Amino acid sequence: xxxxxxxxxxxxxxxxxxxxxxxxxxxxxxxxxxxxxxxxxxxxxxxxxxxxxxxxxxxxxxxxxxxxxxxxxxxxxxxxxxxxxxxxxxxxxxxxxxxxxxxxxxxxxxxxxxxxxxxxxxxxxxxxxxxxxxxxxxxxxxxxxxxxxxxxxxxxxxxxxxxxxxxx
Amino acid sequence: xxxxxxxxxxxxxxxxxxxxxxxxxxxxxxxxxxxxxxxxxxxxxxxxxxxxxxxxxxxxxxxxxxxxxxxxxxxxxxxxxxxxxxxxxxxxxxxxxxxxxxxxxxxxxxxxxxxxxxxxxxxxxxxxxxxxxxxxxxxxxxxxxxxxxxxxxxxxxxxxxxxxxxxxxxxxxxxxxxxxxxxxxxxxxxxxxxxxxxxxxxxxxxxxxxxxxxxxxxxxxxxxxxxxxxxxxxxxxxxxxxxxxxxxxxxxxxxxxxxxxxxxxxxxxxxxxxxxxxxxxxxxxxxxxxxxxxxxxxxxxxxxxxxxxxxxxxxxxxxxxxxxxxxxxxxxxxxxxxxxxxxxxxxxxxxxxxxxxxxxxxxxxxxxxxxxxxxxxxxxxxxxxxxxxxxxxxxxxxxxxxxxxxxxxxxxxxxxxxxxxxxxxxxxx
Numbered sequence: 001x002x003x004x005x006x007x008x009x010x011x012x013x014x015x016x017x018x019x020x021x022x023x024x025x026x027x028x029x030x031x032x033x034x035x036x037x038x039x040x041x042x043x044x045x046x047x048x049x050x051x052x053x054x055x056x057x058x059x060x061x062x063x064x065x066x067x068x069x070x071x072x073x074x075x076x077x078x079x080x081x082x083x084x085x086x087x088x089x090x091x092x093x094x095x096x097x098x099x100x101x102x103x104x105x106x107x108x109x110x111x112x113x114x115x116x117x118x119x120x121x122x123x124x125x126x127x128x129x130x131x132x133x134x135x136x137x138x139x140x141x142x143x144x145x146x147x148x149x150x151x152x153x154x155x156x157x158x159x160x161x162x163x164x165x166x167x168x
Numbered sequence: 169x170x171x172x173x174x175x176x177x178x179x180x181x182x183x184x185x186x187x188x189x190x191x192x193x194x195x196x197x198x199x200x201x202x203x204x205x206x207x208x209x210x211x212x213x214x215x216x217x218x219x220x221x222x223x224x225x226x227x228x229x230x231x232x233x234x235x236x237x238x239x240x241x242x243x244x245x246x247x248x249x250x251x252x253x254x255x256x257x258x259x260x261x262x263x264x265x266x267x268x269x270x271x272x273x274x275x276x277x278x279x280x281x282x283x284x285x286x287x288x289x290x291x292x293x294x295x296x297x298x299x300x301x302x303x304x305x306x307x308x309x310x311x312x313x314x315x316x317x318x319x320x321x322x323x324x325x326x327x328x329x330x331x332x333x334x335x336x337x338x339x340x341x342x343x344x345x346x347x348x349x350x351x352x353x354x355x356x357x358x359x360x361x362x363x364x365x366x367x368x369x370x371x372x373x374x375x376x377x378x379x380x381x382x383x384x385x386x387x388x389x390x391x392x393x394x395x396x397x398x399x400x401x402x403x404x405x406x407x408x409x410x411x412x413x414x415x416x417x418x419x420x421x422x423x424x425x426x427x428x429x430x431x432x433x434x435x436x437x438x439x440x441x442x443x444x445x446x447x448x449x450x451x452x453x454x455x456x457x458x459x460x461x462x463x464x465x466x467x468x469x470x471x472x473x474x475x476x477x478x479x480x481x482x483x484x485x486x487x488x489x490x491x492x493x494x495x496x497x498x499x500x501x502x503x504x505x506x507x508x509x510x511x512x513x514x515x516x517x518x519x520x521x522x523x524x525x526x527x528x529x530x531x532x533x534x535x536x537x538x539x540x541x542x543x544x545x546x547x548x549x550x551x552x553x554x555x556x557x558x559x560x561x562x563x564x565x566x567x568x569x570x571x572x573x574x575x576x577x578x579x580x581x582x583x584x585x586x587x588x589x590x591x592x593x594x595x596x597x
Contacts (some may be wrong), residue, residue: 037215046195049219051212052471053201058181071181073202079182086180090250095175125218 002158003033003055011075012162015059018081020164022088024061026102031057031075032159039128040151044136046129047149061087065096105165118156128152169277170257178250187470190216191452198473231295234432238416238423239326241298244280248329253278256333264308264342270353271346272316273309278302280329283469287430295430301325301421301577303566304332306345312353319349320507320523324565326419348505348524351536358540358594359527364500365542365590366493366528369561371505373582375520376411377481377569379546382513384413384438384446385464386453386476393514395547396444405442405550408486412437413448415463415479421565422480422579426463429474433463439550450476468574475572480579486556493555493586495531501540501592502526502533509541513571516546519593541593549587557584 008031019027036052057080058071068090070083132150139148162168169176185202188209197219199212260276280302287295303324310317321344323332332338367375388394396404405411415424415433424433429451437445449457450465453476466477494502502525509520522540526533560583569578 039219046219048196048198048473049215050473051199051215053203053208053211055202067177069177069179073183073185083180083182090178090180093251093254094178097174097176125215129219
């Protein structure tokens with residue numbers, strides 16, 4: 001199961017609050033989680049399966065027109081604190097750039113439409129293998145086909161973008 | 169990163185995770201996660217079981233052990249503070265801009281990483297490795313009489329930043345980038361057609377890596393998709409051509425104490441005096457091809473499955489001098505460095521763009537040329553090598569090899585070589 005919105009929102013809020021507390025004048029954060037499962041066949045034989053579970057955070061801190069970024073896959077609060085401290089430290093000594101800063105608040109979307117894209121259903125690995133097996137057998141029946149490769153991938157992801165000027 | 173007289177950005181990232189691999193026969197089941205928890209490990213285990221449940225495997229033999237280290241256990245990121253790096257980037261900018269009023273743009277960057285890996289095998293065997301890697305890059309753009317040309321040069325390896333921040337070292341990198349841009353500022357359109365080509369020593373070996381090296385990787389040969397799969401023991405290159413893949417050169421970008429399956433790396437002879445001797449193998453492909461792993465099992469990170477990949481791929485020195493090669497060419501080109509290109513890694517068909525090249529006329533190096541591309545296929549080119557130089561040189565430590573969506577650091581090396589027939593794509597007929 002991918003992490004729900006509440007988990008991601010809590011992590012994002014924790015990062016933004018901490019960045020401000022440690023000296024950032026503004027900050028932005030993205031937290032994301034994705035799970036992907038794939039199976040592949042080659043010439044009617046199961047070739048490989050892959051499962052990928054990725055959780056990650058990336059934070060940009062600003063001190064006026066100075067900017068620095070960090071990213072990590074370790075979302076434990078203690079690790080995030082160490083990383084934000086490092087990020088602020090780096091921001092302080094990075095030269096100013098007039099183009100650095102958060103986007104104009106007035107240009108940001110304030111109502112996000114729910115497109116209802118998330119599909120709750122899950123196809124187990126066994127079923128993926130079964131479907132591909134049938135597919136490969138049917139395909140191999142054709143005389144002119146001398147080589148077959150097929151794959152089945154399922155991917156679910158969830159992410160949050162947030163900034164210290166209230167965008168979430 | 170410094171660009172346009174300013175430090176543009178600094179970034180830091182840390183990543184932690186596990187990859188869980190199970191193999192049965194030819195089937196590879198892989199699962200990875202960056203959440204190290206019991207729940208996550210259970211999910212991964214469940215996924216592997218559902219793939220391999222009906223398969224029966226045998227316990228593979230033990231991995232040989234090694235006490236040799238080809239780099240030190242250091243963390244380049246922590247050993248130098250950000251201020252020292254910014255100071256050098258600013259010095260680079262000032263040095264190049266004060267060199268010539270034609271310098272219009274300078275871009276320079278440092279990057280460093282430390283990768284710690286632990287491989288745990290069935291039976292409890294644990295093998296660890298700590299891998300440092302740094303890279304320093306300079307790009308300079310010159311403008312003269314309305315014409316703009318860029319020179320790019322970089323260095324790197326499994327060392328500390330100190331080796332690169334040294335005064336003489338960064339100045340040499342700046343001077344080389346400036347020299348390449350200056351040469352290109354005077355270049356004229358490249359000739360086109362089939363002709364003799366002299367490749368310079370060092371980085372041009374990227375052509376060997378791409379057009380020949382990939383074709384010698386175990387997976388492509390096991391699946392019989394490589395042009396070399398049925399040529400073991402046969403002549404595949406001219407006499408005098410010896411190509412090795414070596415993971416044991418001290419502190420080189422492509423070197424590894426152990427590969428990503430825990431096998432100690434070695435110096436693998438791929439082609440000896442033109443005869444095909446070995447393929448590069450990971451454990452899976454070695455077992456299926458009834459041979460041993462050559463320590464070439466590599467992956468970008470725990471997020472990727474292990475594949476047979478190159479380390480430092482090198483053509484060894486021969487007997488000829490570069491002067492002998494140049495003086496033997498009536499009409500051809502001398503290619504010193506390459507930029508981008510495209511390669512079909514199984515057939516070895518390639519197109520490479522030269523970033524520094526010269527015409528050769530009547531046995532002498534002539535004007536620099538611009539826009540030359542080298543076109544051909546690796547297996548054919550190997551048979552067209554008529555002279556191998558005595559000046560083998562390692563590349564400066566900048567290569568990253570891409571395969572199946574994974575990038576791994578690699579090295580290349582070669583002496584000057586003369587290729588009797590190659591298609592050159594240019595604009596001057």
